[in-house]
Amino acid sequence: MPASAEPAGTLPSALLLSGLPPLRRTDSRELARAVSARARLVVLDDDPTGTQAVADVPVVTTCDLDDVRWALRQPSQAVFIQTNTRSLGEGDAAERNRRIVDVLAQACAAERVDAVLASRGDSTLRGHYPLETDVLSEALNRHGRPVRGVVLVPAYLDAGRVTVHSVHYLRTGQGLLPVGRSQFAEDATFGYHSSDLRDWVEEKTRGRIKAADVVTVTLTDIRVGGPERVTTLLRQVRPHRPAVVDAAEEDDLRTFTLGLLAAEREGLRLIYRVGPSFVRTRSGQAARPPLASGQPRAIGTSRGARGLIAVGSHVQLTTAQLSRLRLLDDLVEVELRTAAILDPSTRDQHIADVAATAGAALRDADVVISTTRTLAAGDDPDSSLAIARRISAALTETVAATVRLRRPGFVVAKGGITSSDIATHALGISRAIARGTLLPGIVSLWEPVSGPFAGVPYIVFAGNVGDETSLADVVTLMRSA
Known part of the structure; x- marks a missing residue:
């Protein structure tokens, strides 16, 4: 049975968000300080569009050791490695992820830095999930960096992709549409039916992970419970229990990230499967205005x-x-x-x-x-x-x-x-x-x-x-x- 009844059509944003707890404000400077004390974020980007929420971040398009070491030496909390795996079949996508982890392990050892991995996927849920996070977990385990599990944060707030009550939406001219009812869900290669991320996980894992086993981090958890509640929930993550995360505003992601960082300080090692917005907050950056003319x-x-x-x-x-x-x-x-x-x-x-x-x-x-x-x-x-x-x-x-x-x-x-x-x-x-x-x-x-x-x-x-x-x-x- 579905984890929840999804809306049949578009909803006005105000109606969707009505009745939710008020936004919990989080100082971006506090987040930047917390991020600076943690491991470098290395984003394996399945196409280059994941960079569109950040600024002054190094990007490499190969898994060449010298290129990756160059990126790690740049003064940024985040590094992007382009994989282009959305254009590849499953076998080639898996091999490319394994190769990148092998090279990254060498680069991190040479540069004496630690890294946490984000598998950046499409904010409309297209891409090689769960293949890529499965492969990354296996590769990290092989390198002596065992992973507890996966956190899914597909929100892309700047483009109108939000997650509320674990249901993922995209903004249209008529309102917020459950993503499973959009044209993107009809993708010839990466199509799907579910908008509720719990059901989507069960669908994409072909029942290996049940919707009922997915950990949910809701807007109520984030806005009322704060970082402490987030940390408590993330302790429940296991290989068969990924977490799905709500986000409707930038401050939701900041609060979540503070709780995530606290969990990681306890030794919890996670892989992130995310859209662009989480990359920005986990990098300690705030949204910046567009580049000025000139x-x-x-x-x-x-x-x-x-x-x-x-x-x-x-x-x-x-x-x-x-x-x-x-x-x-x-x-x-x-x-x-x-x-x-x-x-x-x-x-x-x-x-x-x-x-x-x-x-x-x-x-x-x-x-x-x-x-x-x-x-x-x-x-x-x-x-x-x-x-x-x-x-x-x-x-x-x-x-x-x-x-x-x-x-x-x-x-x-x-x-x-x-x-x-x-x-x-x-x-x-x-x-x-x-x-x-x-x-x-x-x-x-x-x-x-x-x-x-x-x-x-x-x-x-x-x-x-x-x-x-x-x-x-x-x-x-x-x-x-």
């Missing part, structure tokens, strides 16, 4: 050069954002056609033709390379993922060929898998600093510090955030910076 291009080495926008995400919001972007002046769009990509006899020539057109257009205009908006899916999750990888690979190759023809002044990558592949394979970024956001709490700006495109502002734009004008707003901002 800052984004100030890091650039190609001032005055035109921008390249690559659009790979196929969610409805991205398509709507692309439609609004097309209304801007001085913009050229070139379509990378799915049918031509998937046909071996036309693939390579089509990529060359699109790149040649885009490279020539970059001389005088900002250029959009977009994939066909009709989503191509297979007969099952594995075949759908394989098709998505082929399309992403073609887009990446096209961008790589385009930037070889003409160096852009900035690059925007729309979509999680898209942004990972382009950063690593098209631009050769292995090290970067996530400097902040271009819009409030969303759309991360990276400053690449390695590779042939070091200094070219790189904008990581998730497919499922913002409103219809957000993509056009970002391009307009970059033009004026």
Whole structure:
């Protein structure tokens, strides 16, 4: 039986939050002091969009030992290691997580730092859960760092993803919608039915963990009981008893994090499966305003050069954002056609033709390379993922060929898998600093510090955030910076 009866449709935010205890205020400076005394947070990010809630944080896109050691030497409480596992099948995703833990163990020993791991997943619950946390637990146990269990905090408050009474919601124009009733739950590879996180855990573990066994940390626990209540509840976590955490405001996460840190001081070692907001609080950071006009291009080495926008995400919001972007002046769009990509006899020539057109257009205009908006899916999750990888690979190759023809002044990558592949394979970024956001709490700006495109502002734009004008707003901002 479901752990709770989920709402059948959207709810007004005020109605959902009515009757809850008042918010418990937590000083961000108190949290920063508590975090600074604890282990470094290392975020294994299944696509680069997890950086969009933090600022001045190092990012590496490889599991190379020297790159990871560089990241650990930076003056930040958090480090991001990109895994791009959301684009991989289960076997490859598992192996990549194991490899990263092995390299991280060497890096931490060499740099004499301790680390706690966060497996950053999608705030709309897509991704390799429980595979990744299972693999990370096994790998840490093998390295003599036994893990008590997993804490799930998928909230992404800046983007309107909240958890109340253990049910996860996303904000829409009509109100808060249980995430299991959204388009994201219909994902061809990572689909699901449950919005209540207890039921979702049972669903995704295929009954290995029952909903009734999941530990819940509710808003009442957080706001009334405070950090002490959180610590008490986390002591109940076991391998077969993960904890799911409510969050509706930033202070909820701060209070929870203080209780979590107290539990860790007692020796409790946990893995976090989280959305972007928890990464910010566990890093000891407070929400920052977007980067001001002039800052984004100030890091650039190609001032005055035109921008390249690559659009790979196929969610409805991205398509709507692309439609609004097309209304801007001085913009050229070139379509990378799915049918031509998937046909071996036309693939390579089509990529060359699109790149040649885009490279020539970059001389005088900002250029959009977009994939066909009709989503191509297979007969099952594995075949759908394989098709998505082929399309992403073609887009990446096209961008790589385009930037070889003409160096852009900035690059925007729309979509999680898209942004990972382009950063690593098209631009050769292995090290970067996530400097902040271009819009409030969303759309991360990276400053690449390695590779042939070091200094070219790189904008990581998730497919499922913002409103219809957000993509056009970002391009307009970059033009004026």
